[in-house]
Amino acid sequence: MSTNSRPYIFAIAILLAIFGFYNYVVYNTDGYVAVEKLSPMAVKGQQLFQNNRCWSCHQLYGLGGYLGPDLTNVYSAEGKGPTYIKAFLNSGVKSMPQFTFSEEEKNELVEYFKQVDETGIYPNYDAEIEATGWVKLKYRNETSEH
């Protein structure tokens, strides 16, 4: 038994056109909060994050592996920050492998975490959960009352 393909081809063509437009917009849309582009140093830090597969245990914005903690705001969190991050890198705590980063590499990683931190907040404790099921995020540029 065969089907008449014409209407299906037509529907796919329309979907593809919308998809093309949608992609064009998504690819040209920056995050909600205006931030600096990643600096060359932060890009190096990001590459170290990839080469050493930090993502397999850690998350950014909750995305990644779950063996270690989320690192989105490790740069600005209370009691943490650059020195704290650096202390962890070559220490080999728990399941984290003992890395042998040079001082320069440590600074690059810290720079990356600094720039990631500026983009937003996770976990987003001050988000508002609405009755429609929607979640209104709290963004970095919104001054907090506390």
Next chain:
Amino acid sequence: MKSKAPIYFLLFAMSALFLGMFFGLTASFQYLMPEFLKEQIPFSKMRPFHVTSVISWIVLCATGSIYFFLTYVEKFKLFSPLLAKIHFIIFLLTGIAIYFSFAFDYTEGREYFAFTPVLIVPILIGWVLFGINYFKTLYKNVKGWPVYYWMWGTGIVFMCYHLLEAHFWLFDFFRLNFIKDFSIQWKSYGSFTGSWNMLVYGISIYLMSKIKKDSNVATNKIAFFFYFLGLTNLMFGWAHHTYLLPTQPWIRYVAYAISMTEWVVLASIIYNWKRSVLKVEKENHPMAYRFLLSTDLWIFLNIILALLFSIPAINFFTHGTHITVAHSMGTTIGINTTILFSALFFIVHQIYPDFKTDRKWIQRGFISFNISLFFFWISLLIAGGKRSYWMYVSKTGLFSEMQDSLVPYYISFFIFGIGIFISLLIVATPIFKAFLQKIKP
């Protein structure tokens, strides 16, 4: 003499599955004993091996099955058997290269595609060859395609696109804008999954129509309705992975709206439930049929989970926990793997009509597979729930204390993981042997 390429793909896929499960068990062991062998085989080393192998299982088994259906069942003359052979050789060599790149730490890529990025080039070439062969073959042979041909074609095309998209980060235009880059990375992963689902779900409809000897399942309007619903979700539904990223809110609104269309799928499953269960056909392909029945069950469980956490208010609490892992394991093992095993049983029966699929041990393996998977899935849900409680409700205690309190669930996850591994070994070994027999010179 028919091409043996499909069988080679299937053997390759099954090997990837068993290696992948083995790597997965090794990796998850670190959840139980964080310090054990961590310098020799840290979690971060094993995880890419595991993920790439098991994804390869799904994709390769789907590819081999589609080649098989076209050439052995439909008896089409392939546009180019040579291209199919080259396709196989490229994938085999790339697979080996990927293992080497993991073993020697050439892992400049990102999650899911951790290997050194140039290796995406041969992978893409393989998909393009597959696409050429597929469309040329069908164009010549079939007028008025049943829905599965559309689904496979869609899967191949979108696979190429999203594999490419997953590597957009190589360009500064994307990379320097962290939020844009990160959301496109996860956009591509969502749609990559959608693409292989097109291949695999297409296979399930194909099998249904063959087992029930009823081509209407694949040609009626409802089948096409669900195809278009799936395609829309593949294209626009990805952003539920990134609800908590500070992207422009409209991106998330669109995702929320599109994701909710999947309630229709749930409704239709429940509506069709009685009909499909009543029509058990035992004479014909009993194991293939049983696996499809268990697919139904797993779709049901996982779609409820997925629908719930596609609601931002619920996603807020489940995101970043093992509940997400439960979802990905439930769908890749419960849904994709059961469909693919159904295909394997169907195929082995085609090659050897005397092959008895309904053996006692295969049945036992099938049952213990489903039971193990159920508890594996539940363990992840509980572990995720407890982590969420720590993150959002109690907000007290160190990360390491929370992790330690989850160890009992990681243990049961690990044990039932072994259960899945052994069950699938039992089920797959006879098929594997039969395929080996077939490629003997």
